[in-house]
Amino acid sequence: MRVLIVGAGLAGLRTAEALRDRGFDGELVLLGEEVHLPYDRPPLSKHVLRGDRPPVYLRAEGDYADLRLDLRLGTTVTGLDMADRTVTTAAGPVAFDELVVATGATPRRLPGAPGQVLRTLDDCLGLAPLLVPGAVIGVVGAGLIGCEVAASARAKDVEVHLVDVLPKPLVRVLGDQVGQRIADLHEGRGVHLHLGTGVAAATRTRLELSDGTVLDVDVVLEAMGVTPATGWLEGSGLELADGVVCDQVGQAAEGVWAVGDVARWADGLGGSFRREHWTSATEQAATVAAAILGERQPVTTPPYWWSDQYDVKLQGLGEAHSDDDVLMLEVGPKSRPLALYSRDGRLTAVVGFSAGAFVFKLKDLIVARAPVADAVALLKG
Ligand SMILES: Cc1cc2nc3c(=O)[nH]c(=O)nc-3n(C[C@H](O)[C@H](O)[C@H](O)COP(=O)(O)OP(=O)(O)OC[C@H]3O[C@@H](n4cnc5c(N)ncnc54)[C@H](O)[C@@H]3O)c2cc1C
Structure with a gap:
């Protein structure tokens, strides 16, 4: 049997590891668009962005042999043919018996994409050298990534303008009171908050806000959230609804599964969820690996996330x-x-x-x- 995993990030690699841990002896193929070995994203807005620590890889290079993994980096998958049981790459079709979709998510952009984003190691390595003392950054979006970048930038004595159309950071998820505490935290560290105002126009170095404020900055970070990376699945027959629609153990169709940020799982109560948290990606990987091998056991632990700010x-x-x-x-x-x-x-x-x-x-x-x-x-x- 061949299990093909598309997306060599946290959820994809952990699925491969969990399959081997459970004794899966068949063929394992992992295709990833990025050229780097799978690495950890949380440090990209924290230590790595501040230059305090090098990138963290999810598995030591020398440990890949144990996994018996056909790892093909720098490989973008552009389509899925469910009838043929193949995915499309520039090097030709790749066949599977079981397919695991683990393609994560892609940052939302401002019109014309004038700024930078922070999702990949390359994004981080491009942004970090710009965070020098005295530089000015305009961060659009006071979600977790925007708030963490604001904190990391302040640690480097960078002047920070944090802009959000909502009245408080993270208010949509965490509500008013916690949002206010987070706003206070940033204001106390000298971040200029521009809340309840959108971006009317933006260039690489200028933000014009809808309240009339004009900010001249050295760098704009677009941190307005992400959308699941499902473009390559359009027209495949899989149900897509802000993520790959799956049952309670991550199954999207016969022999097709989805894990991590790209996946929308049933919650068993008639609803569904898509989570963008490190721990959920890891738990879902373990659940899907077990289910592929015949053990269907939904995740029962409550979702957990963390964020380091100052x-x-x-x-x-x-x-x-x-x-x-x-x-x-x-x-x-x-x-x-x-x-x-x-x-x-x-x-x-x-x-x-x-x-x-x-x-x-x-x-x-x-x-x-x-x-x-x-x-x-x-x-x-
Ligand atoms: C900067 C940053 C900081 C974070 N901090 C925290 C934190 O503090 N706490 C927390 O709980 N969570 C945090 N997260 C979220 C957490 O890292 C994600 O939930 C987790 O990485 C999701 O893993 P994933 O494998 O689903 O997606 P990803 O890690 O995004 O991996 C998906 C991979 O698939 C590849 N891919 C996409 N499309 C294709 C294609 N068509 N063909 C081939 N390959 C493709 C991508 O290049 C990528 O390498 C953070 C995320 C970021 C970006």
Whole structure:
């Protein structure tokens, strides 16, 4: 049997590793557009961007032989023929018995794409040298990547303008109160916030905002989120709806699976989700590898993400929605902010500011959708 994985990022490589760990003895082919060995993306907006540490590779070069992997880097897949069971590359069709789609996501762009984006190692290596003391950066989009780049740039004494059409950073996901804390964090470090205003026009070095402000900058970073990389699957017959539509174990069609940022999985409750978190990509890879080998076991752990901004590690567990009720607490001897999210009085998620131990304490209560009062009692106990 041949398993073909398209996309040599986190989810793709971890699927290959999980298949071998589970004793898969067939042929494994991994096709990736980038020329680099699979690497870790989170450091690209943190240590690597600041120049503090080199890129982090997901597997040491010397360990690839153990995987018995036909790894073809610099290979872009342009189509899928479900009837033929092949994908299309410039070097010709590549056949599969089982296909795993792991092509991640692509940054949204401003009209004309005047600025830079940060998704790949090459993007990071292009941006990092521009972050020199005294330089001015205009970051469009106060999501996780925009906020992290703002923090990394401030660490390099770069002047930062952070622009978002929404009134608070991350407000769409984390709501008003946590959004305000994040805004305060950045303002306290000297970031110029331009919130509730869009970009009316942009060039490589100028942003004209819809409130009339004009910002002359040395570099523009477009950090307005991503769209799943499904262009190569158009017309293939797979269902695409902001991601490859899959069941609860990542199956999109007979012998076709999807993992990571590109995948939209059923949640078992009539809904679906697409997650753009490191831990979800890893968990989905393990789930799909097991399912390919006949063991269909949906992920039951709540989603986890983290974000490093200045000396704060933001950590979220569970599925927060901006219209959830939010109870802000201060926890531990250092009074660290922690937000409890709930619906109908039942705990849905938690977000902590450098309060990891408290966040993880609530895992079972989130899974059980326990009353918020139980969470408060546990945190105080
Ligand atoms: C700068 C940055 C910082 C992040 N920080 C955090 C963090 O702090 N915490 C957190 O939880 N998450 C973070 N994330 C998110 C996390 O890294 C992603 O969720 C994770 O990388 C998703 O893995 P993936 O394999 O699905 O996609 P990717 O890692 O994007 O891998 C997909 C691969 O597929 C390749 N590909 C795409 N199309 C094709 C094609 N047609 N043919 C062949 N190959 C193709 C791409 O080139 C890419 O190498 C961050 C992401 C970025 C970009």
